[in-house]
Amino acid sequence: MPVYQTVKEMTGALAAARRGGLSIGLVPTMGALHEGHASLIRAACAENDYVVVSVFVNPTQFAPAEDLSAYPRDLEKDRRLAEAIGARAVFAPSVEEMYPEGDSTWVEVGGRLTGLLCGRSRPTHFRGVTTVMTKFFNIIRPDRTYFGQKDGQQAQVMRRLLTDLFLPVELKILPIVREKDDLALSSRNIYLSEDERRAALVLSRSLKEARGRLENGERSRAAILDGLKNAVQSEPLAVLDYAEIYNFPDLGETGAELSGQVFIGLAVKFSRARLIDNIVVDLG
Amino acid sequence: MPVYQTVKEMTGALAAARRGGLSIGLVPTMGALHEGHASLIRAACAENDYVVVSVFVNPTQFAPAEDLSAYPRDLEKDRRLAEAIGARAVFAPSVEEMYPEGDSTWVEVGGRLTGLLCGRSRPTHFRGVTTVMTKFFNIIRPDRTYFGQKDGQQAQVMRRLLTDLFLPVELKILPIVREKDDLALSSRNIYLSEDERRAALVLSRSLKEARGRLENGERSRAAILDGLKNAVQSEPLAVLDYAEIYNFPDLGETGAELSGQVFIGLAVKFSRARLIDNIVVDLG
Numbered sequence: 001m002p003v004y005q006t007v008k009e010m011t012g013a014l015a016a017a018r019r020g021g022l023s024i025g026l027v028p029t030m031g032a033l034h035e036g037h038a039s040l041i042r043a044a045c046a047e048n049d050y051v052v053v054s055v056f057v058n059p060t061q062f063a064p065a066e067d068l069s070a071y072p073r074d075l076e077k078d079r080r081l082a083e084a085i086g087a088r089a090v091f092a093p094s095v096e097e098m099y100p101e102g103d104s105t106w107v108e109v110g111g112r113l114t115g116l117l118c119g120r121s122r123p124t125h126f127r128g129v130t131t132v133m134t135k136f137f138n139i140i141r142p143d144r145t146y147f148g149q150k151d152g153q154q155a156q157v158m159r160r161l162l163t164d165l166f167l168p169v170e171l172k173i174l175p176i177v178r179e180k181d182d183l184a185l186s187s188r189n190i191y192l193s194e195d196e197r198r199a200a201l202v203l204s205r206s207l208k209e210a211r212g213r214l215e216n217g218e219r220s221r222a223a224i225l226d227g228l229k230n231a232v233q234s235e236p237l238a239v240l241d242y243a244e245i246y247n248f249p250d251l252g253e254t255g256a257e258l259s260g261q262v263f264i265g266l267a268v269k270f271s272r273a274r275l276i277d278n279i280v281v282d283l284g
Numbered sequence: 285m286p287v288y289q290t291v292k293e294m295t296g297a298l299a300a301a302r303r304g305g306l307s308i309g310l311v312p313t314m315g316a317l318h319e320g321h322a323s324l325i326r327a328a329c330a331e332n333d334y335v336v337v338s339v340f341v342n343p344t345q346f347a348p349a350e351d352l353s354a355y356p357r358d359l360e361k362d363r364r365l366a367e368a369i370g371a372r373a374v375f376a377p378s379v380e381e382m383y384p385e386g387d388s389t390w391v392e393v394g395g396r397l398t399g400l401l402c403g404r405s406r407p408t409h410f411r412g413v414t415t416v417m418t419k420f421f422n423i424i425r426p427d428r429t430y431f432g433q434k435d436g437q438q439a440q441v442m443r444r445l446l447t448d449l450f451l452p453v454e455l456k457i458l459p460i461v462r463e464k465d466d467l468a469l470s471s472r473n474i475y476l477s478e479d480e481r482r483a484a485l486v487l488s489r490s491l492k493e494a495r496g497r498l499e500n501g502e503r504s505r506a507a508i509l510d511g512l513k514n515a516v517q518s519e520p521l522a523v524l525d526y527a528e529i530y531n532f533p534d535l536g537e538t539g540a541e542l543s544g545q546v547f548i549g550l551a552v553k554f555s556r557a558r559l560i561d562n563i564v565v566d567l568g
Contacts, residue, residue: 007450104395105414105448111388130389134418138450164389166291166422 001083003075003090007139010052010091014140017088022049026142026169028133031055031092032072032187033081036177040146043174045086052140053082055092060099061128067272072187091140098135107134109160113251117153117265118276121241129154130161137167144170148177150184152263152278156251176277178204184277191273199237203266203277206231210264214281219257221245224264232268241267241274248280259283285367287359287374291423294336294375298424301372306333310426310453312417315339315376316356316471317365320461324430327458329370336424337366339376344383345412351556356471375424382419391418393444397535401437401549402560405525413438414445421451428454432461434468436547436562440535460561462488468561475557483521487550487561490515494548498565503541505529508548516552525551525558532564543567 004010017024025048027040033053044051055078062068079090107130108114114126137145147155155173162169177185182204183197192200206228213224228243247254248263265278288294301308309332311324317337328335339362346352363374391414392398398410421429431439439457446453461469466488467481476484490512497508512527531538532547549562 011452100447102444103448104397105391105393105445107389107391107418107449109389113388134391135448135450138452160386161389163384164387164419165391166419168295168422 001079001087001089003079003092005092005094006097007093010089010093010139013089014050014052017050023144024048024140024142025051026136026140026145027051027053027087028136028145028147029053029055029078030057030071030187031075031078032190033078034177034185034187036148036150036185038081038085039177040148040174041082041085041087043172044144044146047172048142048144050089051087052089052091052142053078053087054136054140055090056098056132056136058098058128058132059095060131061125063122063124066122067188067191070191070272072190091136098132105131107131107161107165109157109164113153113160114157116246116251117242117244118267119153121267121274126154126157130157133158133161134165134167137162137169142169144172146172146174148175149173149278149280150176150186151276152265152280153251156249159249182208184275186275188273188275192270196237196270196273199235200268200270200273200275202232202235202238203268203275207264207266207277207279211279211281214258214262214283219259219283221254221256221258224258228264228266232266237270239269241269285363285371285373287363287376289376289378290381291377294373294377295423297373298334298336301334307428308332308424308426309335310420310424310429311335311337311371312420312429312431313337313339313362314341314355314471315359315362316474317362318461318469318471320432320434320469322365322369323461324432324458325366325369325371327456328428328430331456332426332428334373335371336373336375336426337362337371338420338424339374340382340416340420342382342412342416343379344415345409347406347408350406351472351475354475354556356474375420382416389415391415391445391449393441393448397437397444398441400530400535401526401528402551403437405551405558410438410441414441417442417445418449418451421446421453426453428456430456430458432459433457433562433564434460434470435560436549436564437535440533443533466492468559470559472557472559476554480521480554480557483519484552484554484557484559486516486519486522487552487559491548491550491561491563495563495565498542498546498567503543503567505538505540505542508542512548512550516550521554523553525553 025044108127232240248261309328392411516524532545
């Protein structure tokens, strides 16, 4: 399976696929593929004839102090994984290919959606994501694209982007994939020390506790948030970045009494890793 | 010839055209079509099988104090003109169709290109233009699009937008069309009183004088700008907005001694109209 590193090679291959009447699926990734990505690629291969996995560590979605240079990269391993599942191409352009000299266009989803959760902790993050994804959508012109609910806010930002810009791409959002002990899969988990790996279970555990309280009839937003914050703060290696509850899927504000579908999101910092996790609970 | 007012109707007609193997040209306008637009539509019809003329007075490219509500509108007249030249459809969506409730995505060409000339006088203008044009390009997916050199800066902003976002659309820029007395055609000329109509000749006249000086060997940027400013200021009904000289086509800074291709741009205010004009001179 080929790895295309230029837009020209990639669009050439796609033109041939399109002439053959093939439907096109795009799984955008930053590489360091794990079973979460694999679930996206599998879904894409089930629903499209020609699946492209893009591998691009997008500098514009990292802030200066973040982990851009440390972000794990292993293109050959990624290629083998994508090929084994049935992808037809990996698109792995250079930074210069995606942002050539003179590049100066930004695509930004404004409003409150990008100002909350990860948007508050990482103010320029989503602008980088939406800018590069608009480029990818225009290069690949997929029929369908696949995102993980792990980055639940990103998936909703993507829905807004596609709707607002009239991009004719169907958005598929797939469930979070977890380790056996329930840690959400993330390429950043490799940053964790052994002790931190154990401590990182505080994310999924506290979210499950929150779900338990809701299932037992608790409806107070404040009580659920207190429970989450206390759980994270009781873990010495973890530093709470945010714990928030919003309506799902629009991420609108909830009342003090929770109802309907709610999204509970958590971001927690360890010495080198900032991890996120979330659950959606339907309160009917 | 049909006028489509919804994205759904428009994309339905385009899908049929595409299935028939037709190439697609887009002439984006704000309506009030004149011979300048007609020249774009003629070029589009010569080079494409299926030409769409969009008619949309885009609110996001007007500042609050500008002429959005006064902007001339006559859709039936526009439809007849487009049809007579050979366009296959007019796309005239409502504001709600292009900016539905919840819309919050902006596409912005940053950097110096959008900060000079009209970008200095109208700071949010180009953001509105690039946002709506990205929507139009995604809806119409034209092979080619047609812009006038009258809005010379806009044409270069469009080139940047298409390049940066990898939009596979060929940009065609056509020459300024002028009245017999050399006033550049503009939908805003109807705002001029009879006296102002005569006074408005100061734009093309002073630009021609500048060209004459350059052809006679003048190379001093300051001398050319002084000549332009003095000419406009000698006209009592005219107020100079800007007179600027940049390299062409990139609109980069010139030296004090002019050389190569230069763009000379002028914006002048009258009581109700702000008019722009420009010339490009090749100094070899």
